[in-house]
Amino acid sequence: xxxxxxxxxxxxxxxxxxxxxxxxxxxxxxxxxxxxxxxxxxxxxxxxxxxxxxxxxxxxxxxxxxxxxxxxxxxxxxxxxxxxxxxxxxxxxxxxxxxxxxxxxxxxxxxxxxxxxxxxxxxxxxxxxxxxxxxxxxxxxxxxxxxxxxxxxxxxxxxxxxxxxxxxxxxxxxxxxxxxxxxxxxxxxxxxxxxxxxxxxxxxxxxxxxxxxxxxxxxxxxxxxxxxxxxxxxxxxxxxxxxxxxxxxxxxxxxxxxxxxxxxxxxxxxxxxxxxxxxxxxxxxxxxxxxxxxxxxxxxxxxxxxxxxxxxxxxxxxxxxxxxxxxxxxxxxxxxxxxxxxxxxxxxxxxxxxxxxxxxxxxxxxxxxxxxxxxxxxxxxxxxxxxxxxxxxxxxxxxxxxxxxxxxxxxxxxxxxxxxxxxxxxxxxxxxxxxxxxxxxxxxxxxxxxxxxxxxxxxxxxxxxxxxxxxxxxxxxxxxxxxxxxxxxxxxxxxxxxxxxxxxxxxxxxxxxxxxxxxxxxxxxxxxxxxxxxxxxxxxxxxxxxxxxxxxxxxxxxxxxxxxxxxxxxxxxxxxxxxxxxxxxxxxxxxxxxxxxxxxxxxxxxxxxxxxxxx
Numbered sequence: 302x303x304x305x306x307x308x309x310x311x312x313x314x315x316x317x318x319x320x321x322x323x324x325x326x327x328x329x330x331x332x333x334x335x336x337x338x339x340x341x342x343x344x345x346x347x348x349x350x351x352x353x354x355x356x357x358x359x360x361x362x363x364x365x366x367x368x369x370x371x372x373x374x375x376x377x378x379x380x381x382x383x384x385x386x387x388x389x390x391x392x393x394x395x396x397x398x399x400x401x402x403x404x405x406x407x408x409x410x411x412x413x414x415x416x417x418x419x420x421x422x423x424x425x426x427x428x429x430x431x432x433x434x435x436x437x438x439x440x441x442x443x444x445x446x447x448x449x450x451x452x453x454x455x456x457x458x459x460x461x462x463x464x465x466x467x468x469x470x471x472x473x474x475x476x477x478x479x480x481x482x483x484x485x486x487x488x489x490x491x492x493x494x495x496x497x498x499x500x501x502x503x504x505x506x507x508x509x510x511x512x513x514x515x516x517x518x519x520x521x522x523x524x525x526x527x528x529x530x531x532x533x534x535x536x537x538x539x540x541x542x543x544x545x546x547x548x549x550x551x552x553x554x555x556x557x558x559x560x561x562x563x564x565x566x567x568x569x570x571x572x573x574x575x576x577x578x579x580x581x582x583x584x585x586x587x588x589x590x591x592x593x594x595x596x597x598x599x600x601x602x603x604x605x606x607x608x609x610x611x612x613x614x615x616x617x618x619x620x621x622x623x624x625x626x627x628x629x630x631x632x633x634x635x636x637x638x639x640x641x642x643x644x645x646x647x648x649x650x651x652x653x654x655x656x657x658x659x660x661x662x663x664x665x666x667x668x669x670x671x672x673x674x675x676x677x678x679x680x681x682x683x684x685x686x687x688x689x690x691x692x693x694x695x696x697x698x699x700x701x702x703x704x705x706x707x708x709x710x711x712x713x714x715x716x717x718x719x720x721x722x723x724x725x726x727x728x729x730x731x732x733x734x735x736x737x738x739x740x741x742x743x744x745x746x747x748x749x750x751x752x753x754x755x756x757x758x759x760x761x762x763x764x765x766x767x768x769x770x771x772x773x774x775x776x777x778x779x780x781x782x783x784x785x786x787x788x789x790x791x792x793x794x795x796x797x798x799x800x801x802x803x804x805x806x807x808x809x810x811x812x813x814x815x816x817x818x819x820x821x822x823x824x825x826x827x828x829x830x831x832x833x834x835x836x837x838x839x840x841x842x843x844x845x846x847x848x849x850x851x852x853x854x855x856x857x858x859x860x861x862x863x864x865x866x867x868x869x870x871x872x873x874x875x876x877x878x879x880x881x882x883x884x885x886x887x888x889x890x891x892x893x894x895x896x897x898x899x900x901x902x903x904x905x906x907x908x909x910x911x912x913x914x915x916x
Contacts, residue, residue, distance in 0.1 A: 316352065319347055327341050327388075349375045349391045353376060373543070381885055419454070422435060425444065427444075440504070442500060442501060443500070445500075446496055447492045450493075452492070453499070455505055456485070456507075458502055463481045464492065466497075480497055483675070487508075488511065545566075553881065558878060558881060564885050565883065565892050567892055577903035581856075582855070582906045582907070590845060592837040594834065595836075598835040602802065606752055610757065610776070610805075612759075612762055616843075617735060619734065624732060626729075627729045627730075637728040638730075641660075642665065643668040652718065680694065688723055690720070691722075693721065709726070739843050741775055756778065760780070763781060785810075788813040789813050796818055800819070803820050805822065814834045821834055821836045822836070844914055852913070863899040863902045863903040867898070870898075
């Protein structure tokens with residue numbers, strides 16, 4: 302079910318729409334030579350009244366921000382009979398708050414995306430027939446049929462059928478896993494071409510996918526609300542403006558000077574220039590294949606000092622391949638590869654696809670297999686052309702045949718499997734999910750060029766593979782075999798210390814993406830990850846990550862130039878108004894000129910600079 306819109310956000314949208322209608326009506330009436338202020342009265346009463354009331358409450362709590370100064374500007378405009386200016390301030394204030402509220406609510410869309418991925422019914426097998434039942438009525442021990450291309454409803458074990466499932470959304474591993482009788486399946490995995498009959502091993506509420514949703518919901522509830530750049534500047538600017546206005550009134554005993562100062566102090570550089578710089582940067586990023594889903598990212602990314610990377614699909618290409626076939630005795634690499642590939646096509650092992658692909662690339666024909674067996678913890682066994690072939694691990698092989706230890710190559714990083722033919726050690730096959738070519742240069746430049754003090758590699762993969770990648774790209778702080786819950790806890794811990802940028806591409810990364818100060822999702826494979834992240838890099842390129850770092854820094858610099866520059870000019874104008882050299886009408890014109898200059902400067906953020914990357 303789609304999350305309902307909060308009442309306060311509905312009110313802000315209503316005020317913004319009403320103000321826009323009032324301004325349009327005023328312009329039409331004035332162009333026709335008719336009395337034109339009546340629509341503005343309604344706009345100020347219905348929109349400005351509630352806003353001023355709310356901001357008055359903030360003033361009573363000593364919460365000084367640019368919004369508060371805007372409220373004072375509305376009141377000042379009414380007193381000065383500048384009704385159009387007052388209504389414009391109402392429009393800017395309510396529209397900005399509605400936009401911010403919409404961005405903050407993006408996290409709830411991640412939960413909607415999660416729920417949409419799960420089926421609403423399961424197909425229970427009873428007496429040879431299928432009956433659909435609601436997902437919450439599935440019980441442990443039920444026999445369920447997962448049809449081709451369907452999403453698996455619960456965690457279970459295959460009792461009938463052979464096929465494959467894509468579990469990359471859940472495990473972070475870049476592999477499609479073959480499934481046969483005895484194979485475990487995870488809820489949320491996408492079935493392949495063949496129907497599978499599974500026995501439910503866990504209740505729906507206890508399945509892996511449900512647990513990720515639970516973690517996601519918790520992380521969303523605990524997600525900190527970012528303080529916006531305009532509020533930070535307004536916290537200083539507002540007391541200064543009010544202080545100057547009160548001092549001018551006190552010293553001169555002329556209330557018109559108080560009004561003149563406030564008119565000049567109207568915080569349009571904060572209310573307009575900063576949003577213009579943000580929107581321009583969002584447009585620039587979109588042209589580079591970077592989708593900014595949360596505008597607050599642009600304000601925060603340049604202040605983050607901890608970078609946290611997932612491994613698969615982020616720092617690697619997500620495509621493991623055979624790198625070496627180290628044979629022993631009379632066996633040749635082609636002979637070993639032919640036997641293993643012929644057997645692996647019946648396997649659920651995550652590296653089977655890499656072996657089959659290597660065999661095809663070498664032009665080796667596959668042979669018929671018989672007596673195929675793949676029990677948990679026992680490896681893959683079968684007969685190929687009358688020869689007994691076994692695919693196992695180094696640890697299991699040495700445990701059963703200690704004499705083979707001296708004949709095996711030294712342990713290296715990454716993945717490997719050991720091959721036995723007719724009970725004799727035949728070969729060790731090594732695999733790599735290779736790091737991206739630009740990975741090392743990118744990691745190396747983060748500290749000196751972007752001010753990152755800590756760089757972490759966090760992955761659900763095994764220790765050896767993660768350490769290998771870390772060595773290749775130059776990351777010392779490594780956390781392997783991490784579950785989504787552990788990733789979330791680690792990101793929370795790091796975020797509590799300093800601003801964090803987390804980069805990942807799987808559903809298991811969604812909670813961590815949400816908990817980080819800035820979450821960057823790679824690719825378009827998962828709508829869940831995309832909704833959880835503040836930034837989506839569509840082409841999975843580290844260069845695009847560097848570009849968003851530069852876009853964020855550039856946006857912040859241009860926004861600060863526009864806002865602070867505008868405020869400095871305004872302070873100068875306030876000083877002139879305070880000593881009586883700038884009356885209210887002239888002050889309003891001067892402020893409009895300052896606003897135009899600030900907005901023109903802010904528009905630079907949408908222009909494509911000559912260089913957007915530096916590694």
